[in-house]
Amino acid sequence: MRMYDIINKKKRGRQLSEEEINFLVEGYTKGEIPDYQMSALMMAICFQGMDEQETLHLTLAMRDSGEVLDLSAIQGIKVDKHSTGGVGDKTSLVLTPMVAALGIPVAKMSGRGLGHTGGTIDKLECFPGFSTALTTEQFYENVNRIKVAIMGQTVNLAPADKKLYALRDVTATVDQISLIASSIMSKKLAANADAIVLDVKTGNGAFMKTEEEAFALAKEMVQIGMGSGKQMAAVVTDMDQPLGNAVGNSLEVKEAILSLNGLGPQDFMEVVYALGIEMVLAADKAKTAEEARVLLEQTIHSKAALDKFAEFIETQGGDKRYVYQPELLPVGSIQLQVMNTEEGFVSRILAEEIGLASLALGGGRLTKDSEVDLSVGVLLNKKRGEIVHSGEALATIFANNMEKAKEAYGRIVRAYEIRQQPVAEVAMVKGIIRNGIRQ
Numbered sequence: 001m002r003m004y005d006i007i008n009k010k011k012r013g014r015q016l017s018e019e020e021i022n023f024l025v026e027g028y029t030k031g032e033i034p035d036y037q038m039s040a041l042m043m044a045i046c047f048q049g050m051d052e053q054e055t056l057h058l059t060l061a062m063r064d065s066g067e068v069l070d071l072s073a074i075q076g077i078k079v080d081k082h083s084t085g086g087v088g089d090k091t092s093l094v095l096t097p098m099v100a101a102l103g104i105p106v107a108k109m110s111g112r113g114l115g116h117t118g119g120t121i122d123k124l125e126c127f128p129g130f131s132t133a134l135t136t137e138q139f140y141e142n143v144n145r146i147k148v149a150i151m152g153q154t155v156n157l158a159p160a161d162k163k164l165y166a167l168r169d170v171t172a173t174v175d176q177i178s179l180i181a182s183s184i185m186s187k188k189l190a191a192n193a194d195a196i197v198l199d200v201k202t203g204n205g206a207f208m209k210t211e212e213e214a215f216a217l218a219k220e221m222v223q224i225g226m227g228s229g230k231q232m233a234a235v236v237t238d239m240d241q242p243l244g245n246a247v248g249n250s251l252e253v254k255e256a257i258l259s260l261n262g263l264g265p266q267d268f269m270e271v272v273y274a275l276g277i278e279m280v281l282a283a284d285k286a287k288t289a290e291e292a293r294v295l296l297e298q299t300i301h302s303k304a305a306l307d308k309f310a311e312f313i314e315t316q317g318g319d320k321r322y323v324y325q326p327e328l329l330p331v332g333s334i335q336l337q338v339m340n341t342e343e344g345f346v347s348r349i350l351a352e353e354i355g356l357a358s359l360a361l362g363g364g365r366l367t368k369d370s371e372v373d374l375s376v377g378v379l380l381n382k383k384r385g386e387i388v389h390s391g392e393a394l395a396t397i398f399a400n401n402m403e404k405a406k407e408a409y410g411r412i413v414r415a416y417e418i419r420q421q422p423v424a425e426v427a428m429v430k431g432i433i434r435n436g437i438r439q
């Protein structure tokens, strides 16, 4: 088999066979196929696409390029949750203890943030001592004992995807739906939970700018998961403004703790409940969405989810006092209010600009090795639909450096769109695909 023939075949729009896909993934992972040939193939896929079979074969070949976790040591239906990435997305911090408090095992792999979107691991590291560097044995043991564990990518999951994603990133071949679907799902399938719930974001702060693209991605990922025997659900949610009010690591952790105390922002909690319902249904703990929602609400009202979160933080080495006294969490020494200059209604808050403001403050990573300042970020005082008067604060910046705060200020001003007319309410949940069926 020759890579040249495979590239040529895809260039002409023909279907690649399972053998050809296995050959190219294996060859590329081992370094036998050079970057220039793989780049040519990725570009051919961008123009010609891949069908369902090809996408599944590519995903499975990438999954099998590294370790596939064996979760059989964990009792019950294991559920995992994945978000395609957004600004202010602290969903996992609230959702995982809620679900675990219902006795559902949550075995989750998480990543660090890169660029303008934050990562769950960085947020969790706001708790002194907390570590996601678990061995697989500790991971299984923790899930069995307390029903939740979050592990960083300490095992070699889907190395083919890692190499290929780095190549796509520099060859303008990231934004092809089948390539994104196979990339995300190869890692999820290697993490090997029984049920996977996907939060597919749509809007200006998301990968998928339109609902149509987001549904197409959701559908492909659900198909891949079902094709490999997993229970699957995807919820398409709004990312046309940041989720909740807090953006930045410790600010987001504080908001997560507020949410676990029943004081979460409404837009954020809507997404948490929508995803939680899918996790509860997948784990067979409820028969209907309504029943699942009641169970989830009870974990908040009874503080069972808050206590589960504290238990989880402590089990992974963190200081659980911070859960009950969030005022201990670090906050930037400079607080600067972003003032509004016109009367009207907030019609949009460009999520990407807010994410970039937090990045400019030092709250994110420009490269994989950047240091993150956990104490900085942006608190949005006004969200979409709210009335604003001249002289009111739109947002508060938390910084440790005035120059950086000023740069963030400019971005936040640009992010806010103010209109004279009232703004219609926007649904946070655009739709759900449950086991292949649009709800």
Ligand code: URA
Binding pocket: 165, 174, 179, 180, 181, 183, 184
């Ligand atoms: N996230 C991934 O893991 N892969 C992609 O291709 C895009 C986003």
